[in-house]
């Protein structure tokens with residue numbers, strides 16, 4: 001059984017739905033690639049990461065539905081990089097913007113509970129509003145994260161149909177027991193966890209905006225998930241408004257479109273970043289809300 005969300009914090013799905021209503025369906029990825037740091041005149045070290053992340057938050061905090069720091073770029077610089085990540089998360093939270101931590105964690109259940117504590121526990125320095133997780137040790141291995149997310153009003157985005165061209169090898173495969181595709185199984189698990197949610201459930205999926213008709217081909221019922229669909233691939237990976245509308249069909253109101261480099265390349269000027277995010281958000285809204 002799951003506990004009620006922590007006092008004072010509504011479930012993640014409801015908070016995300018409200019944020020998308022207020023600001024549009026865009027998540028801005030905070031991915032401080034070495035090349036972007038250089039282009040922004042920043043050093044490729046913890047100080048550069050910190051400045052980059054805080055600059056993005058200054059530009060879009062309180063103006064977009066969510067930001068998604070990519071943990072890998074911060075981990076490149078060890079404990080000092082992780083300290084910079086903590087500051088960026090705190091700044092986004094202070095700006096009233098939801099934070100999706102993109103760390104794609106997944107492990108056996110007993111270790112998964114430690115990952116959950118790191119990213120989803122009240123008081124943890126790295127706690128975010130939601131965490132990306134990998135279900136490829138079996139969806140049930142994520143149970144500790146599901147439980148802690150629900151207990152604290154946080155959420156998960158479970159990898160389902162990823163934006164990269166290699167994903168089909170695993171995600172389109174059919175299971176021996178039920179004969180369904182792996183992606184369809186993952187979506188069915190999320191749907192079961194969101195069954196009682198009124199607005200939007202808190203257990204979302206990652207479904208790339210670049211996947212074409214893969215949801216239909218794999219028998220993955222996205223609308224039935226009743227939870228948010230994080231859609232990376234917008235911008236630098238080639239997806240735009242047309243792809244968003246085509247990929248998500250009747251599930252499009254659940255979509256949180258995500259763009260990192262597509263927005264970040266407009267930096268380092270804060271006004272230019274803000275304007276690039278506004279344009280991306282408006283385009284996503286037109287594609288998904290029309």
Ligand SMILES: O=C(O)c1cc(=O)[nH]c(=O)n1[C@@H]1O[C@H](COP(=O)(O)O)[C@@H](O)[C@H]1O
Nearest residue numbers: 070132162163206208232236237259260261
């Ligand atoms: O979970 C993710 O966010 C994710 C899943 C996926 O299927 N594809 C994908 O690109 N991502 C992440 O989304 C971001 C995409 O960055 P851009 O291609 O620069 O917009 C990166 O941080 C990826 O790690």
